[in-house]
Amino acid sequence: MPTTEVNTTELNATQSLNVIDDLSMNLEGTVQTLLVPVYEKFPFLHNTFLDIPLANLFAAIVVFLLFLLFRKLFTLIVIGTLQKISKVTETYYDDKVISALKGPIRFAFILIGAHLFFLLIFKETEFIKNVLNTLVVYTVFWAIISVMESLRSVFHHATEKFNPDLAKEMGNFILKIAKILVGAVGLGAMLQVWGINVTALVASLGLGGLAFALAAKDTASNMFGSFALLADKSIRIGEWIKVGGVEGTVEDIGMRTTKIRSFEKALITVPNQIVSNSPIENFSRRGVRRIKMQIGLTYGTSRDQVDAIVKEIRAMLHGHEKISQKETLLVNFESFGDSSLNIFIYTFTDTSNWERYLNIREDIHLKIMKIVEENGASFAFPSRSIYIEQTPDKNVL
Template identity: 65%
Template sequence: MPTIAETNTSKDLNAVEAKIDNDSLNVINTLDTEIIASVQTQLAPVYEQYPLLTKTIWGIPFANLGAAILLFMLILLLRKAFTRIVLVLLQNFAKNSNTYYDDRVISALKEPVRFAFIVVALHVFFLLIYKETDFIVNILDTLIIYTLFWAILSVTEALRGLIYKATAQFNKDLSKEMGNFILTILKILIGGIGLGAMLKVWGVNVTALVASLGLGGLAFALAAKDTASNLFGSFALLADKSIRIGEWVKIGSVEGVVEDVGMRTTKIRSFQKSLITVPNQVVANTPIENFSRRGIRRIKMTIGLTYGTTSEQITQIIADIKSMLQNHEGIAQDESLMVNFNDFGDSSLNIFIYTFAHTANWAKYLDIREDIHLKIMKIVEENGSSFAFPSQSVYVESLPKEEKGSALSV
């Protein structure tokens, strides 16, 4: 049971806290009151000289309405001048610095600052026409908070390269993926704080709102089951380092180049240039064929020579092809290299060629393969042989004899 003295002390502390909160909240209102008093002092002689301006429209004196419009236009002119002079000067100074992050920050803040001038102009306008109702004040305060967090988000995006540089200290290969993941988390946190601040302006108890979400936690967990699976799938991809942005991969039936590894999905650009979005839980639980990490590409072919080719010619052709491949700069010499007379085909003598191109790039691989084909053709021609094509030979042992005196009857 608290004593009377403790009770009085508690009341005094509450009173002090309430006074501090009220003083903090009334700072802007005090400034507004001073602005109104100053403007009205300046308008008093105008009212005396031109009594017509004391008349009202919708309850607003003509002089106040005119002053509000003039100040609104003046602030918009200042906005234009600030954009064309101050921001340009700041950008010119930033260009002379040793880092480009200040350039990006100034460019990112350009639009939020321009919008801030409009918010100030609206605030002054409604202040002078005495129409700052609670609803309008809430809207203006919401716009101020929106502009502030818009600026914070823009600066965060402008520092993307700095975040990549920081994540590269932990893992250079996955710096972009980890950086994108961290940026997404930061943006969600900043957006959540901004939304909470705007809700508080409208009298919403954010703490109670968050606490009430716990009542529907089970339903939310069930509804967000797939989202949680995708989130943990993204963690698994980052930990396993199985894919990176820019790599050519095949995941199930999806094949293409990885464009983005997000918190929920992985975006793959197919070779038909369509964008395929795959949930991360599918990517994490499906075998991934990563073509970009193989380093080499296989060359496998069978060439068919005509049956008129002699055994000496085939032996020499095989030796020449093997020698050509062993001395070719585009062939991986430390990998398997086989050239063998494979079998007797239906219409050709088949030579089997199996080797690897020393590149993973598709365009370079095609160039190497083309060069090998041309050199094989030259080797076959120089050895007096030729390539076979599907054909059939029909042997006729005898033709039917014509019978004398036979006639064709119809």
């Protein structure tokens, strides 16, 4: 019975990916055909420069420059026309997609021109072809990722159906995962251009899987931290928080880190595992903001004056339209200080906005000053009195 010998090496071989030849549409053959009568009419063009026939060198330069011109004309005419048409439509997604594709399409013209240039000068080696094919694959996945980025609001609308409060954060998170997956596929395609067996490469990574897992332990912790932040709804983009000694406004909640813009305008990047495992002070969600102060009156203030001042301050705060009447409101003669009679004031504004809070606090201060002045009292300041019981006899010296 005849046996068939199978070449396992051929089965395991990976075929290189070649896409640049299809993009040129055999233009180099057409150009080379047109050069035949040129060589016949001008024999001196058979001369070579760096082993390149002069006619082919000139033709290669002209073709490359023509593709640069086509690139500019395509941008001005085709892309410009599409952008004008897209402005007439009701949706704005088409505007964003066209703008996103503008860069990759312009770069594709350069790649095709470079491919024809090397073909016409007979210098397109296997290495150069692989480089060009890699750049073509890169351009394709660049276009895909750019389109995904331009449709970011689509991800926000999709996640809004599941959780309106965290639509933006979840949409950004899903978009990042999708972009990573697309990027991984693109990397695999670029490796295939060079004849690398991606399946075998991934399988071989299993040998170092333990080492990789240990190295990626912190990354995994940060990813799970981001899941916890989204699930707990503890912070959102745009909120003012303080966590791990860092205070500022949340700018982005990523897969690995959370970016916080401090009030000094510095961008602070905090790993998500630290954010998720640390106490978070979310100032944006408190709704009110506390005013806590102690004012001191001089010891020359009478009992009736202190009583009147306390009552008038309390009445002023109860009647103030910017003071929250639902929260604790305390005004009391608290203590006899070293150099003052201390009145304790504790209340809350009806806003957590810092600027409005400062304006309300300023108004409260001015009203307290007016109450103290109208009652004939004055504020104390740190002082010390020295009492001399007996002066020394002038003869004792």
